[in-house]
Amino acid sequence: MAHPLLTLEDVSFILPDGTVLFSGLSEQFDSRRTGLVGRNGIGKSVLAQLLADVLPPSSGRYLRIGTTHYLAQRITPADHDTVADLAGTGAILDALERIEAGGTDTADFATLDGRWDIRQRLERMLAELDLPHLHPRSLASRLSGGEAMRVALAGALLSDADFLILDEPTNHLDILQRQKLAEGLARWPKGLLVISHDRTLLDTMSRTVELSAQGLRSYGGAYSFYQECKTQERDAAVRHLEQCRHERKQEETALREERERLAQRQAKGRRLGQEANQANILLGRQKERSEQSAGKLRQRQEAAREAMARQIREAASRLDEETAIALLAPDSAIAPQQRVVTLDGLVLPFAPAAMQRLSLFLAGPRRVGIVGPNGCGKTTLLKVLAGHLAPLGGVCERHVECAVLDQQLTSLDPSRPVLAQLLDANPRAGEAALRTRLAQLGLGAGAIVRPSGSLSGGERLKAALALALYAAPPARLLLLDEPGNHLDLDALRSLETMLGQFRGALLVVSHDEAFLGRIGLTDRLRATPDGWRLEPWPDRVPE
Structure with missing residues (x-):
């Protein structure tokens, strides 16, 4: 064959x-x-x-x-x-x-x-x-x-x-x-x-x-x-766009100087005609020729501007639609000695016997990846930490404000716009300030007034983060359960950027090794046959 x-x-x-x-x-x-x-x-x-x-x-x-x-x-x-x-x-x-x-x-x-x-x-x-x-x-x-x-x-x-x-x-x-x-x-x-x-x-x-x-x-x-290749293409497109904008600026300067020269010639012609006491009919013809010249100049300059604008639009279209993301959440920062989580003899429900018991103390802006095979109790642990599920025994205390981003993003009301939900979470911030912060996350004016259920996976994730970090008070501990599920690669990179800018504490469950390696984790909480084990993240040199 x-x-x-x-x-x-x-x-x-x-x-x-x-x-x-x-x-x-x-x-x-x-x-x-x-x-x-x-x-x-x-x-x-x-x-x-x-x-x-x-x-x-x-x-x-x-x-x-x-x-x-x-x-x-x-x-x-x-x-x-x-x-x-x-x-x-x-x-x-x-x-x-x-x-x-x-x-x-x-x-x-x-x-x-x-x-x-x-x-x-x-x-x-x-x-x-x-x-x-x-x-x-x-x-x-x-x-x-x-x-x-x-x-x-x-x-x-x-x-x-x-x-x-x-x-x-x-x-x-x-x-x-x-x-x-x-x-x-x-x-x-x-x-x-x-x-x-x-x-x-x-x-x-x-x-x-x-x-x-x-x-x-x-x-x-x-x-x-x-x-x-994509990075090189984007860098080249950025340089080309900057060059087009520079050329437009130079061309605008040249067009302005040409208009000024024409205006000077017209003014000089009128002055000389008046000084020579020319007949009105000659002055009228001169004025007509001057207006025709000015009209042709305007047409030529409008065509030049449109050509430059078209060139800039074409250059801009080569760039990805994804804009730079700014996550402004300074109130979420945690001091190095600030207590975050205390688990003392915690007994998890539904977990395998080896994974049921856990004692853990976290302080400061620790960033912990929770890893292990399916069914070991990772999601259950997050639910207990969030207060959504009661432990069978032991102590579970959170010492800072907490927000959960589960796989279904249940913190979002799919029937309501993101802006309305954020205003409810922080009414004193004002609509203008919240619109600006959402825009800095890459959520445009149209997206934030539509029902959140109609947004893409990446947009919904950004909205859920905004609700957590721009609320009053803001979350200083994020619990993330497979946040990259159903996101495309661009949205995943956006999430990595946002989490890289977050200065609070973080516990994240994920099976995506590339994602975990890009969000600056400090520790790994690993499910082993002998129980849970907290250790430095593999890429991090133990202190």
Whole structure:
């Protein structure tokens, strides 16, 4: 068979409401391991479904050589589905069992297609993904989100497809599970297209393709290389914009001087005509010629201004829409000796036995990453610290104002605008001051007066931070539970910038190693087989 290839030729996709999601896409996807990146809402998932033949393009051509296996971002097994069904091997196992029971139906042999070891291969793959306890005939509806994703990934890695197309495969996976997925994908011998916001996974790709409002653009390297290219492009665009503005300033000066020279010539002509006592008819003609010259000059200068304005607009359009973010929350700062959290013999509910008990004392602007496998009690610990869940015993005290940013951002009322909620939280600050602070966070005048539920994930996260840090009194302890979930890469970088400017204390749960490494953590609270252990963050030299 020819080399597998997915080809887009001038492809467009129009949503049912008539909105053009993307248009004019032309690109080829071959056996290179490719990461697809782009902002939320730009159409990455739709493009993945189009490449997997799940959706047809609205126009243009899609050509495919080879087979594809598509893994959607959200895994929702039906009530009757088994683990084997979710892995895509249910029909094959059914055929195998009928043959083992003595069946001779040729359709079963065609379905099996020589895969006599499929049961052992599935069980081995489940064990590699830390699911050895699952039986292929167990109901998939009883699985957690992370377990369902891993079963679906096991099926993808067992498939005979020429291309794997995976949409956010690390969702719901902890750090260890993400590492094992990366190892499994490293052994995949065929074509691979991964849509992800996981920078660690994207850095294992050999090519990065960006989907933007300008279309598809291929970069010949992993995510780090792509980021270097984007930084260079942005720096060049900034320099070009500055040059255009400088040239406009020079041109404006030249145009002003030309107007002044014309005015001087007109004034001199009128003065000489009056001194020479010329006839009125000659003076009138002179005035007419002067006005014509002035009119032509105005037209020429207006055309020049429009050309310069167009050049500046084009230069500005090459820059990312993301603006610089300023998080002004000086009242959230914590003195080095200020007590923050006291946990003494705390007993956590719902946690495994080894993780139930915890004693911890934090003072000053400590920044703690809480890490460990799924189910060890990380989210439960944050809920107890926030006062949303009662401990089974022991002491849990917070000594400073606290705010929680959970995965659903429940601190935001989705039916009300951000500005109205912030005015309720700090009525004495005044609307003008709060508008300025929201603008400095990158929330524009239009966004802050719309219901917060209509905002993007990144905008909602900024709004939730604003409610916490610009309230009266402001939070000086932030508890963050997987804050990067469902954020695109631009929003993640914004969050990292904001948290880098925060001068209070921080406890954050996340499975994103790249994110944790960029927010200046001082400590790590790690779940171990022997219980919780507080230690310096690995990149930090112990004091």
